[in-house]
Amino acid sequence: MSDKTIFEKIIDRTVPAEILLENEYAIVIKDINPQAPIHVLIIPKHRILRISEVKESESSIISNLFLTAAQFAKENNISDFRLVINNGAQAGETVPHLHIHLLSGRPMGWPPG
Ligand code: 5GP
16 A cells, blocks of 8 residues: 555654544544534544545455544544545545545535535
């Protein structure tokens, strides 16, 4: 696999970030360029490039990501939120390390842009 992404450097603590929650499988950090009053990223410690590349053997990582998102929302009393995964450049993916965006704190339009 190619060089470390910014997210692996954050996981390794070689690049600073505000880590809001951490468990065995994932970290939750504030997005550096927030698109809503609350915008965090749920990032698996094990690098999966993107959701279209996930393997059956990685299913526990995927379920943990969603559980971590729900835990973060619950612990922060966030009842209404949107989860987003951008898969591929045309969908808006800029970092090739799977992550879920959790956005909240403002009304969300549909369809998304
Ligand atoms: P994507 O565009 O791949 O779905 O999401 C990548 C996200 O990572 C973007 O929302 C971007 O603002 C965020 N991001 C990129 N570099 C950094 C960084 O160094 N620190 C933090 N906290 N977020 C970053």
